Amino acid sequence: MRAWKLIGVAAALLLLAACAPAASPAGVEVLRYASPYSPNHPFSRADIAWIKHVERVSGGRLQVQPFWGGALISSDQSVIELRHGVADIALITPIYMRSGMHVMKTQAGFYGGVTTIEDQVAVYRCMEKAFPIFGEEMTGVHVLAIQGGNLPNVLTRDKPVRGLADLRGLRLRAPSELTPVLQSLGVDVVTMPMGEVYSAISKGVVDGVVAPADAVKSLHFNEVARHLSLLQVARGAYPARAMSDTRWNALSPDLRRILTDAIPVWEAALALEVRKAETEGMAMAKAEGMSIVAVDPAEQARFDAAYDAEALKNARRLAKYGAPGEAIYRRARTVIAQGTPVKAC
Template identity: 50%
Template structure:
């Protein structure tokens, strides 16, 4: 499918060959695995409109939606190799060479907000070179946080952690050890495969935020949402091919650098709104929202912290000293107990640039 799309693009370019391109306009391709109706894509469109307006038409964005060019597990490599100029990247799903980026998402126990997630990540990025090294070949344009997930189940309500025993739950990698400790059977599968798996009873539930009740139609195949707060972190989610970035005129680079805040604010707004819409949609479809006792939340958080520390230590097998990253993430979260973005330690010069 991707190669067919590329051939179609090439054919379109050949057909348009009789029209001389405007030398004052830079066209950038943008690729995403999501359709334009998805909340992530709505934020992307807000960014596109802002960039085109701020550049007075000197930058045009050509979007390619619905996975036409990018995959979830190879998106970083695909952008590095110029499959698209700019794209949605998912280091949390990549199959290799981003071990610290994947693991750090699980170091955010007790985080309070999307703004805090993004702020902590940016502080970690400025402090630990390994995180920057894993982004070689990319210029990051936006960092993304997310709503804290709960546990959505088909037919069995989760009133306490004891109710998880024996259930097959689709889980992010950073939560699998915690679920095993609670007697559940964690399952690793792409989020796109969860709906049919729930519908057929292949799995009993999924760790997911409430926005998925509508955005992924989970309200059609599950009946209970346990409001256990499952911590999660931020990650670099929109990036540009580094060579393409370096080839841009300085003034256009400055416009794109300014667009970072615009993109992150749009993502925050869309993600937050999607959570509210998802909850309302779930209630309309008779999904029961089940509170979890405070003592169970505290126990879950303790297990999460213990597993995060173990994951951080295990990164040494990849030559990464993960323990200081975990410890700094926790220090930053504790430094802003109101859930606001923390103040970062002074950064070394040029830490925001991609490695050469």
């Protein structure tokens, strides 16, 4: 028994040593970057492009040491973990935090009618600029990239979704901001990290997932889902890459400027990779024989109306947290109505 305890202690020490920051050469800042995804995931490919960029522009004064596959960071506590220094920089998902982040989670449902990633990011920045609570919810971290994404569809294991009536009775994993609208249509909504969805569909724990077609390839959903419904679900942007304030403040002003100037580089890389993944995911769905299910425009319009109605209700519920939810919602709708959110702010 004593030998096994010694082995366990030795293993723990080796793990801690592996995750500890490497000794930095003189004049070089080594930054630990943490992601829950593998290095081959589309998000990670964008991260790698950013890493190469900042290392090159800094002339080697910034070096980024990546930790992939959730070695340092989780999906549902990422902001808290980053605040406490488990990594220097991380992929964060504030909209999936188990508690708090009320505005961050709710605002992700205010983007009805937005179809491009650039416009998603622009609408977010307009709301952030107008309402200090966006920054308050991200206290403790310095945001380095806002991320939008492809519009989600509905992937199901057994039952194809051709209209809203087909949603009734399904148990679907969906982002938390979509829970009210899907529940109003008879869906049993489950929220869980995306990394757990493959197993949940395979075991029949859920009937499917609300996700973009890129997940067919990146998360291998073609192996567990047979139908891809082209119902389009609006989605929003959110802070997705950040650095702990402690580490940020420890950097010299010129290195902070390099990271600030690299924000659009990271956001452009993310947009490029998720678009490429969407194309690849749709191609794989067809090649693997998944049924691609069209949705009647009238049914899409019904869904869009339900989405906007629920978004307003959710916005008003933010008042119990002292947040100006309806004002934030109205700001988003005004910007979107102008038709060119990228230029609106």
